[in-house]
Amino acid sequence: MKDTILTLTVNPAIDRIVSVDRLVFEDRAYILSTNLAAGGRGINAARVLTSFGAKTLAVTTTGGEGGRRLEEKLKQDSFPVEFVKIRNHIRTNVTISDRQGLSVKLNELGPPISEPELTRIRKAVEKHLKDASWLMLCGSLPPDVPADFYSKLIKLAEKNDVQTLLDTDGDPLMTGIEAGPTVATPNQSEAERLLNRALITRSHSIEAVQRIKAMGPKYAILSLGSRGVVAATPEGVLEVVPPRIDAVCPIGAGDAMGAAFVWAIARGYSFEESVRWGVAAGTASAKLPGIQLANFEETKQVYPHTQVTKIS
Numbered sequence: 388m389k390d391t392i393l394t395l396t397v398n399p400a401i402d403r404i405v406s407v408d409r410l411v412f413e414d415r416a417y418i419l420s421t422n423l424a425a426g427g428r429g430i431n432a433a434r435v436l437t438s439f440g441a442k443t444l445a446v447t448t449t450g451g452e453g454g455r456r457l458e459e460k461l462k463q464d465s466f467p468v469e470f471v472k473i474r475n476h477i478r479t480n481v482t483i484s485d486r487q488g489l490s491v492k493l494n495e496l497g498p499p500i501s502e503p504e505l506t507r508i509r510k511a512v513e514k515h516l517k518d519a520s521w522l523m524l525c526g527s528l529p530p531d532v533p534a535d536f537y538s539k540l541i542k543l544a545e546k547n548d549v550q551t552l553l554d555t556d557g558d559p560l561m562t563g564i565e566a567g568p569t570v571a572t573p574n575q576s577e578a579e580r581l582l583n584r585a586l587i588t589r590s591h592s593i594e595a596v597q598r599i600k601a602m603g604p605k606y607a608i609l610s611l612g613s614r615g616v617v618a619a620t621p622e623g624v625l626e627v628v629p630p631r632i633d634a635v636c637p638i639g640a641g642d643a644m645g646a647a648f649v650w651a652i653a654r655g656y657s658f659e660e661s662v663r664w665g666v667a668a669g670t671a672s673a674k675l676p677g678i679q680l681a682n683f684e685e686t687k688q689v690y691p692h693t694q695v696t697k698i699s
Contacts, residue, residue: 389517389518389519389520389548389549390442390518390520390653391442391443391444391515391518391519391520392436392441392442392443392444392519392520392521392523392649392650392653393443393444393446393512393515393516393519393521393522393523393549394429394430394432394433394436394443394444394445394446394522394523394525395429395445395446395447395508395512395522395523395524395525395540396427396428396429396430396445396446396447396448396525396526397447397448397500397508397526397527397528397529397532397536398427398448398477398478398497398526398527398528398529399425399426399427399429399430399447399448399449399457399477399478399526400426400427400453400457400477400478400479400480400494400495400497401423401424401425401426401453401456401457401460401477401478401479401480402423402424402425402426402479402480402481402482402678403421403422403423403479403480403481403482404421404422404423404424404482404484404678405418405420405421405481405482405483405484406418406419406420406421406484406485406486406676407419407483407484407485408485408486409485409486409487409489410483410484410485410487410489410490410491416483416485423456423460424460424678425456425457425460425461425464426480426678427447427525427526428525428526428554428641428642428645429445429446429447429523429524429525429526430445430447430461430468431525431639431642431643431646431678431680432523432525432642432643432645432646432649433445433464433466433468433646434464434466434646434680435642435643435646435647435650435668435680435681435682436466436646436649436650437464437465437466438680438681438682438683439646439647439650439682439683439686440683441650441653443466443467444466444467444468444469444515444519445466445467445468445469446468446469446471446508446511446512446515447468447469447470447471448470448471448472448473448477448500448504448508449470449471449472449473449477450472450473450474450475450476450477450498451475451476451477451498452476453476453477453478453479454470454472454473454476454477457477458470469511469515471504471507471508471511472504472507473498473500473501473504474501474504475498475499475500476498477497477498478494478495478496478497478498479495480492480493480494480495481493482638482678484635484638484676488633488634488635488637490637490638492638494527496527496529496530497527497528497529497530498529499529499530499531500529500531500532505532505533505536509539509540509543512540512543513543513547516543516544516547516549517547519544519547519549520549520550520653521549521550521551521552521569521649521653522540522544522549522550522551522552523551523552523554523645523646523649524537524540524541524551524552524553524554524555524563524568525552525554525555525642525645526554526555527555527556527557527559528555528559534557534558534559534561534562535559535562535566536559537553537555537559537562537563537566538562538563538565538566539566541553541563541566541567541568542566545567550569550570551568551569551570552568552569552570552571552572552645552648552649553568553570553571553572553604554571554572554573554641554642554645555577556573556577556580557577557580560573560577560581561581564581564599564602564603564604565602565603566603567603567604567605568603568604568605569604569605569606570604570605570606570607570608570648571599571603571604571606571607571608572607572608572610572641572644572645572648573599573607573609573610574609574610574611574612574641575592575609575610575611575612578595578596578599578609581599582595582598582599592609592611592617593617593624593626593698595609596608596609596617596618596619596624597619597624599619600619600620605621606618606619606620606658607619608644608648608662608665610641610644610669612637612640613629613632613634613637613673614628615627615628615629615666615693616644616662616665616666617698618658618662620658623697623698623699624697624698624699625659625662625695625696625697625698626695626696626698627659627662627663627665627666627693627694627695627696628666628693628694628696629666629667629669629670629689629692629693630670630689630692630693632670632673632674633674634673634674635673635674635675635676637672637673638678639672639678639679639680640668640669640670640672640673641669642680643665643668643669643671643672643680643681643686644665644666644668644669645665646665646668647664647665647667647668647669647686648661648662648664648665649661650664651664651665659695662695663690663693663695664686664690666693667686667687667689667690667692667693668680668681668686668689670689670693671685671686671688671689
């Protein structure tokens, strides 16, 4: 039975999470705590999927001292991980957040990955497609990785009757969308770079998600943070708005949104219901301090309070 949700994180990181009393421009902040965590969009998605009871497998790279730390940290998680060894050190990212909910995230670009290493990553994904219902392609690609890396995996997944979610940025997002994934989930900043325009008004966002869907994916979900999402389907556009909350740290909320959406639609929920689950998970995650992700119970509390509007 094809019931595994496969996640791929080509560019994982050791996340250094620094909590401070306050973030103010050109003034000092005092560090309250510092923690290290295994990071990456696909790894975060696997955590959420596991908390929802889904069968998942995370494929990711590992290399150098950072890779050793990543492997150690991931032993604390309860989902299986397949590591693909690379020669160079994986990156370290820094997140600074304060008690008022402000955050700054500083990401390294990532290590060079050779063609033989990329081949090993592709083979690691391919061998699991026979058991997978979904493949989630998550996060950035290091600078030297060809922009069409994700698009080739989308086509490979299609040949194996596996649906795909694309969650990335820049050229990999452009080429990946053109390959026709099941769903693309850019956030506002990623969509603005993709379309080369600012998305200021609600009508801008509606037009943008329609344009993104027209570029190739079956569905497009545009994440707008605390304003929820607008989504384009073959039947039209809908908007899902979350309840008002006191956001503590929104970082990782998009990863939770994508994971909960895939969990729901893989279980047979309608597209509309699945987007509501996604928005609920993202909202519940934003209420938590640091880079914490909502579990099923926390998401279930938010779900009834999401509102859906069919636009067209």
